[in-house]
Amino acid sequence: MSERHLRAVGADESGGAADEPFGGAEAPELALLxxxxxxxxxxxxxxxxxxxxxxxxxxxxxxxxxxxxxxxxxxxxxxxxxxxxxxxxxxxxxxxxxxxxxxxxxxxxxxxxxxxxxxxxxxxxxxxxxxxxxxxxxxxxxxxxxxxxxxxxxxxxxxxxxxxxxxxxxxxxxxxxxxxxxxxxxxxxQPRVRIDAPPGDEPPRLELGETERAVWTGEVRPTRVFGWAMFGTIAAMAAGGLSVWLAEGVGIALWIMLGALLLVVVLLTTHLWFRVRADRDGIEVRSLLGWPAFRAPIGDIARVEVREIAPFAEWGGWGTRWIPGRGVGIVMRTGEGLVVTRRDGRLLALTVDDAATAAALLSAALRRNGEEPSGDAAADDTHDTHDNTEERRS
Structure with a gap:
């Protein structure tokens, strides 16, 4: 059995907008409406x-x-x-x-x-x-x-x-x-108005041999500017704790400052940087510390698409977001992302580089599982791999 490894190429490598504070997308064109x-x-x-x-x-x-x-x-x-x-x-x-x-x-x-x-x-x-x-x-x-x-x-x-x-x-x-x-x-x-993004592009078709497996890995990570802002926040809190220690020594104020600093560090490390893996079994998203982790088994997936994600309008902000009845969004920037729709309608949305390859792999896994993805692309679509690094092992 051969195995194909697909690695996402980050926006920094492929000329994307990773240096923009929150994705840097332009305002929508009214012509789209x-x-x-x-x-x-x-x-x-x-x-x-x-x-x-x-x-x-x-x-x-x-x-x-x-x-x-x-x-x-x-x-x-x-x-x-x-x-x-x-x-x-x-x-x-x-x-x-x-x-x-x-x-x-x-x-x-x-x-x-x-x-x-x-x-x-x-x-x-x-x-x-x-x-x-x-x-x-x-x-x-x-x-x-x-x-x-x-x-x-x-x-x-x-x-x-x-x-x-x-x-x-x-x-x-x-x-x-x-x-x-x-x-x-x-x-x-205020008027009850909701204008959703139109359906995203269907993933290109990825053909796999009968004995071939494919694994795609990528990362959801904050933008460079956002990362520096978080670093500045931690540094400022640490400096505040140091000043309290120098002025008052060890006391309740210092312990409060240290507790707040520890809480911020834990929240940032568990909710801002995730590793993503997609294969024939579905998709798994896990933070750098191993928790929290989110999974969508292949049998639970109804649709996979690639589309623009607006973190605030769709999820109420940036970071790890959970909305009852809607699902989970791990959205660190505005821009292209992977949206997985479960059979019960809940979403798993990720702002990840090279989302098209991940979507193509999951769609191929759905077809192999005997289930044609909803609204899947035509059979003669081709898969462009010029932005990926591929290795084949026999």
Whole structure:
């Protein structure tokens, strides 16, 4: 029996977009959409713009105006934090105002733009419920922050010393409740529009001899820029732990810092870099540490396709994603990926280089298993192996 080994050629080797922060794909061309889809997408984006950016900024401006109007009646410094029923954190009125202005405005811009631009991260236009969620989350978070700023300031009106400020009581809960209420309303007011990427390309046909086996291996890995960002995060946390140790020695603060650093390292090493293997038995995706691992046996596969993947719009972000009823996405960048559809409709989506070869191998395994892949390519399709390294062993 002969065995064929197919190794994926990475984007760095083949001139791909691995150096782009998140794949670097251009915004979708409207020509890819039907007139009705273009109309629905414009309507959905307009609603998301209002819910996720304009209204949150209006809340920030309104709360800032209230704080400015009260400035003559507030002590300076003002109380910003309470421990129990007594204030224990203070700042000047100017610093307090700038803090809330920065938090509220920054969150509005961050979440609002993510919600708006999430659909523009692929060469195939996609708009999903995640865009509605992020726009609503923007209004929820910003409203909660700014209502809290107004309520805590109200407690200090006409006080000469902020240390006399009373217990904020229900102010935090009320702020959160108002934010949640407006966010839920914003979510349901937005139109229920979903525009999926069109079906991907069917894999080219890979012919195997009766006694020939084939194995394809590849990797799902973060882009270079994303990797450097993660390295910077770990380095900053390590530097913070070192500074705490130098300033205070071994104590609870140091253990908290070390615990947080360990947690981040474990999460990154188990959820950002995966090895992928496809053969006649199906496909297996396993992290560098061996866990977590995801498998799709060949008997459980209904369809294999290669298409553009938009991590945010389809999966709610980058990394290892699980959505109940939809499946698992291991998506580190925007761009070409392998999408395996199970018989129950759940997906296993991977942003992996040379996805076409993996898809062709799995389709060949399905045919050998006596099951023609759904919508498979014509029998006279050919398999182009110029981007692969092949070895034959007898």
């Amino acid at each position: 039907t007139p009705q889809q273009r109309s629905e997408l414009r309507r959905a984006k307009r609603a998301a713009l209002w819910a996720g950016l304009i209204l949150p900024l209006v809340v920030v401006v309104a709360a800032t105006a209230v704080l400015l109007a009260w400035s003559g009646r507030l002590p300076d410094p003002v109380a910003r934090h309470w421990s129990g029923d007594e204030p224990d954190g203070f700042s000047s009125q100017t610093a307090n105002l700038l803090t809330y202005l920065g938090l509220g405005g920054g969150m509005a811009v961050l979440f609002g733009l993510i919600g708006l631009l999430g659909a523009g991260q692929s060469t195939q236009a996609v708009w999903s419920v995640m865009n509605r969620i992020m726009a609503a989350a923007s209004l929820t978070i910003v409203t909660s922050i700014m209502v809290m700023a107004v309520l805590t300031a109200r407690l200090q009106l006409d006080l000469s010393d902020a240390r006399d400020a009373p217990d904020p009581g229900a102010a935090p809960g009320l702020s959160f409740a108002v934010g949640i209420a407006l966010g839920v309303l914003a979510f349901f007011v």
